[in-house]
Amino acid sequence: MNAGAALALYVMGAVTVLVLVLAVTPLGARGRRVPEVLALLGLAATVAIAVAQWGERQTAFSGELRVDRFGLLLAILIVIAAGATILLSWGEPAAAGRRPEFTGLVLAAATGMMLTVMSGDLVTLFIGIELLSVSLYVLCAIEVARGQSLESGLKYLITGAIGTALLIYGFALLYGVTGTTSLEGISARLGAVGSPAPEPLFIAAIVLVVVALGFKASTVPFHMWTPDVYQGAPTPVTTFMATGTKTAVMGAFLLVFTGATHQASGDWRVVIGAVAAITMVVGNIGALLQDNIKRMLGWSSIAQAGYLLIGVAVGTLAGTESVIYYLFAYVAMTLAAFAIVILREREVENGDHVEALAGYGRARPWAGVVMTLAMLCLAGFPPLAGFVGKFLLFGSAVDADMTWLAIVGAVASVVSVVYYLRVVIVMWAPPPGGRHEVRRLGVPRAVAGVAIAAGVAVIALAIWAQPVLDVCADAARALMIP
Amino acid sequence: MATTLSWMVLVLPLVSGLVLTGWPSEPPRAITRVLGIGSILVAFALSVWVFADLLGSPPEERSLTSRAFEWIAIGDVTVDLSILVDPLSVMMMLVITGVGFLIHLYSAEYMGGDRDYRRFFAGMNLFVFSMLLLVMAGNFLFLIVGWAFVGLASYLLIGFWYERPTAVAAAKKAFIVNVIGDVGLVLGAVLILRETGTLDYAGAFAGAGSIGADSGTLLAICLLLFMGAAAKSAQVPLHTWLPDAMEGPTPVSALIHAATMVTAGVYLVVRCHVFFDLSWLAGDIVAVVGAITLLMAATVALQQVDIKRVLAWSTISQVGYMIMAVGLGAYASGMFMLMAHAFFKAALFLAAGIVIHALHGEQNLDRMAGLRKHLRVAYFGMGAGCLAIAGVPGFAGFFAKDDVLASALAGGNVGVACWVIGVIGAFLTALYMFRLLFRAFFGPEPGGGYRPVPHPSRWWMSVPVVILGVLSIVGGLVQVPFGWAGITDWLQPVTGNAPSVLAPTHTTEVVTVITSSVVALAGIALAWWLFGADPARRLRLAGVARSTREVMRGGWRFDEVCDDVIVEPGRTVADVMWAEVEPKGPQGIITGTTALLRGGARLVGASQSGLVRAYAFWMVLGIVAVGIVLAIVVTGAV
Amino acid sequence: MPWVSILILVPLAAAVVVALMRDRRIARVVALAGSTLALAVSVVVVASFDRGVAVMQQVDHLDWIPSAGVSWDVGVDGISIWLVLLTTAIFTLGTVAACQRLPEQRGSVFLGLILLAEAGLLGLFTAGDLILFYVCWEFMLIPFALLIWNWGEGGQKTAGLVFVVYTMAGSLLMLVAIISTGIIAMDHTGGLSFLIRDLQGVAFGEATSTILLAGFLIAFAIKIPLWPLHGWLPRAYSQAPLVVTILLAAVMSKAGVYGLLRIGLPVFPEGVGNVVIPIAILALTGIVYGSLLAWRATTMRLLVGYSSMAHLGFIVLGIIVLDRMAAQGAVLQMVNHGLVAAAAFVIVLILGRGAGTEDMDRLSGLAKGAPRMAVAFLIVTMAALALPGSNAFVGEFFILGGVFNQYAWMAVIATLGIIYAAVYMLRMYQSTMNGPVHGVRDDGRAVEMTARDAIVLIPLILMMMWIAVWPGSLVGATRASTDMALAPAQLADGRPVEQIGILPARAALPATDHPEQP
């Protein structure tokens, strides 16, 4: 019961509560950036603690929380995403009146995500996902004045609620089959029985868990809500959903499938593989004709979920390692892309249309370069991090002789090149109205900072791929070998 | 010693040609003349020196090869840049540079009025260089290179007046037929390379025995080489380009389409006589083609109205004689005919040139008559040429043609058939040549006299015609039946004494001398009767066999047939490819996939109806789908 | 001194510096300096090249992702030495041409992208690691695509997109094939490595080898382009700015063929056996098809584009028939075609600029006012139709020779290409140069080759003449490596031993697969 292990989580919880409390006190007043600064400090502290605890492997709260390399690494990634979101929402009009609440909710969602990736027990996993979802329901609808924001919030809530109900039912069946809610208990129970004739209840459990987690990760049969919610929600929230939620849910996938039920991987490998394949294809095709950049990035995040699922479907050490590495790359590219969209949105009315980006590269070359880097990386062009990630994912698929998955991935990436490069064309094309009418509005430094940092990260992740891969390998081993 | 001189002979025209081309602006006429003509004169002098040097050395040491450097070593074959100096190539060098020099001298004035004076001489020099490279090359590869350069030079010179669309078309036609010939030669060389492992003459001919006499491969080699020769020497299927080549200036026609280029085919067959000796069938095919060309060309020449086209068809016919001779194995007599033909055909062309020059570009026989009073030199040149070419005893043509026919008679039943065709050809030759002579130089002047009286040309043009005239008279004495055989002895080390090499026997000599003399004189008499005695008779006889004469004037419709059979189908196939296959096939892949993707995107977009309940609905279907897949996997797997 | 790595990094660095520059004049100077420096380095690499050695030389090895067996491994050998020199030379001349007629819109980025493409191509030709080969293969796509979009001429912008997506479709399949090769080889050799020299010794077994080879061949076929997959060629060539078309046709088109010889044959010898006939037939179709389309092409660009498709068909034929002479001829022909295609497009550039239009039928009689141009154009035309005596003839003759040794009927069909080459090249030359003066002012003097054009065109012609006069100097260096690349495939295909150049001592004899394999 060594409470010390969960120090990182304590700090996050404390900071969240503190910031939310600010909402009511005058300190939260406009002008002074107290909530944001406090939040960033808290996040920095959490990262420091996580790094400090890097070495050991221990569980806290009698098995409910596994503080090991896997959880900590993903937690760090989540905290980075949360920090970036806070920076991106620095001057966000949507959060004008209610900055402390906005920051507090982001921290709450981040805590939920950390909980999900570090959970060792079905109940913790469930409550983590729910905390994350509830915070995001509110965040989506936070710009109450704008109808689309409310609409996206409600859509996300209704479909989210259905997902939660199925998740409960899935976990219930899993609990029913194994008699325990702790993940290690489940894997022990499955291992002990040897490879059982697949218990039908267990099969039903897998179906429901795949469906529920699939919904949260917006894989294809359950992706319908994603484009609408990504378009409706305020852009920093969309960014956080695209980066943070994806990391947390992929962590959940890995925990439940590769971690807990890897003995029965023979059963769920093909199913997750099929879901991954369909997601990649439909995700990419869906994005082809989108003219709203946020909606297009929504579809693109669906497709990227497909690529990530390859690593999960494979169920091997190499698969997990490549998923983690690709998550890092994915977060970096998505942050870069959304940062530029936010930048553009603040300058011109309905800035989320692709045409709004027309000629932006010529008006602000550095923004053009960052956006081009993000798009090329998302498309998987070498030598950027996206390519290295895809290469590792395809490698793990081929290694587990699911080569067909790698081929589907390759074909889907070809389709993805079309719409990613369309953005690059628009970016560098001559501006429609001759000289570009960029209002010389001061570039919000925070957003520019995130954009450039993400751009640099995309290149750095590729060049220093090996050290990052070593860290991911440790994390994967921590997950696989209890 | 001889080889270094030969290198100089080869390089001189090249250097002068390059200097003329590279000259920044239009050089003064004097410099063009000095460079253009001088280089050929020096080359001729050096060739004579080489000839003398070879003559001095014993027969067995007359074949010298000299290697400049190792050109390429690829796969397991190495090819050197090397030249072969032996009696055959020296003889060709003499003819090329000798006649070439006279023609260069002649064209100094003939082209006087042309703006691109420098470009003409550069072209002519490059032509002489290519011809020398062709005859002096030491291996098949550089033979092909020389061959192609000759084709290029002829393209440039035929299309010299490139502003005239007809000249441009003629040049293109000549070049493409030449490329077809090249392809044949390349395939032949490649086959030789495969069989004997080397491209050098010495190695290839030594290895020829191992290919197996009269085997299919050997026949293939010979026929492929002959395909190249036929294209260059304008033999039957590939001869259509020569008459059109008359679009070029007359000196060009003289040099290229009379003296040197067309004889390259003959040279090639003689050079590769080892192959032809081993495959009798190939020899006979070549001889038959020669014979057919001979007869066909003679008939067509009879009907031509343009003075240069008459000479062009006559060249095709005479080369037919040479090809027939070498086909049968009479290499020496073929070469003798080649040399003699060079002299009198050049004389005829240059004389015609004087006529054209004097009449300011007029080439149509109908508008010419009675020129012997005005153009004495042209008359002498044309007369000597006609006498020689007709084979009137005592003249060069008589001895050469007689030697060919005599050898043919001794060559088995194919030889006899060729002899008969040869005799008929000789009769027709005499007929059409003297038709030309009488119509142009005898009879009353058209329209009561030429308005601007045609003034004779200056010495530049007259001297070469006179020299060539004299040569056509004297040239034959080199090899006299029953006397001495200069050419045969000279070429003996090259052609060697393989059983298939033909030589005229005593009896065939006698028979041929008599028949050819009688036939020649008969031809002249008929020509005098038809055209000389009473110019009006020609008009009266115009109605006789009008349709056949029409066909013969059109060159037996070879052009039309060739277009319909080869060119048009190619064009239609290309159009089909361009209009049908390209848009549907390769482009179709692109348009097809883009349409597919666009359709898919619309479909996926449509399913995004924005209705919350629809999403819930799809979720249920998703659950069922995942359940079914898993059930299949589990039951399947278990 | 890791000259080869420096060779790749110089244009890369120059590209970044130039692209970021505001002032066009300085950008021009830096771009020229960058490309000439790259040329100098490549000359050093060529100078220190040892002709006798068949294996990769001057190798710089640096681990990039050791756990995944990926490394920065560059080196030069007989096959790639002349291609490297060709690349730097053509790009230097290309930069000069680009500087002369720099587009006003963002000229510095234009030059930067050209240098970036050069870096990508140099990387491709010197890559010894399959993944690095793939990275460079894709890396050079981006600059060309951007160049075609932003500065493309005529018609809509889709050419660039089609070009990228089409090539990417092939190359991504190649990526899966590369990964499978690496992983399957891992079972044989223990460690995971993507180095070509390690993968060469692995006996994959006929079936796997063929499948993997097919994965590679699709990507190479699109890039060469082989017959059915050339849909992108007319669009890219006609819509790209001419300077880019020069680089595309002269150097980038070699990537596919180079890949076939560098990776296809040595690494998958067993698979090559049953691929020879299909590829040869496609190549032959390409030759005839390309020639016919060139004959009917309307603009000069399309004519030269389709003709280069025919020439590349020849080169592929030379390689695939597994004959030593043909392969060595093909390697030489790659360089020849590069020079000829570059020269041809430079001439189209000069004509197009002078006469304002590239439609052959609307121009004629230009030789009258532009004699120097006529002479240069004639030399290039004669080289393009491989007139015996020109540099292209050397390659073509020995390719025909080699092909004739193996499959005589193929050589005969291939000669159709030569005949049609004469037809369409003469059509191009005559319809613009000869005939009455028409379609251009003051007698075509505008089309005359000025000193600026000469700087670009004359070096190309001089290089062509050097190869025509003494081809041995080039072929000598390539013989050993080509033989080594060919040997395993010849052995697997059961060719008689005397036809094989170097017995692959180190490489395992796949046919026999005897135990003591190293």
Added chain:
Amino acid sequence: MGEAVTFAVAAVGALGFGIGVVFFRDAFRAAVSLIGTLVSVALLFIALLAPFAAAVQVIVYAGAIVVMFLFVIAYLGDRGDIGTPDRLDRWQVIGWMGLMGLGAFGAIVVQTSTAGPVQAAPASTDVGSPASIGDAFLTGHLLAFEVTSLVLLVAAVGAVILARGAVQGEGGR
């Protein structure tokens, strides 16, 4: 024996009220039938020896949540519900078939499952008692317990934001 009777009654109650929740046109009646379902489920919990859960169910679920529903339904009145035909008719059939498939799949699974411990647990254990649940909460699932408080805090903040937004929307403070 008693357990079978309570199970039967609870099952009938739950399903009956459940159908009511789904098919009643009027919002108010649907909400009330939800209360009925919840109470029947509570009865089930008692049958399953989980009295504490049953109590919480009745108090929290039925008492608090459904009351809120009733309050909002009352607040919105009938403006909320519109009778226009929904636009999913043509897909309806496939939807039903999907559900039937799901039901069948579930039935097969339930029948064939052999889950559960080797020997059945004795009837009278006190697992469901508040003491053991309290113990379980504070030992096995302390973290979950803590985080639920955080979830509720977030829900509260969310409600405040949405409500305040709405009020400001209408000119309130």
Added chain:
Amino acid sequence: MSVPIGAYLMLSLALLILGLIGVMRRRNPLMLLLSVELMLNAGNVALIGFSRLWDDPSGQVFALVVMVVAAAEVVIGLGLVVAIFRSRTNLDVDEMSSMRG
């Protein structure tokens, strides 16, 4: 445990399907949330059934946590419904399809 666990599971499955029907049928978000509550109850029944089967308290703990979460969701759901109602008169879920494609 006289009544077999299967019976409880069948009941919870029935409730789940009823909930799904409700979700697909209703167009008023309030009614939708009601159906979702139904599905959550189905989950709880299963949980507590298995807890009884395994004689293990964590099932019931899970059920209680689910109730808390359900409460939180309902709070926000109703808050959203009220907010939307104030900004727009009708509450047709189908109307809310301004974002599509």
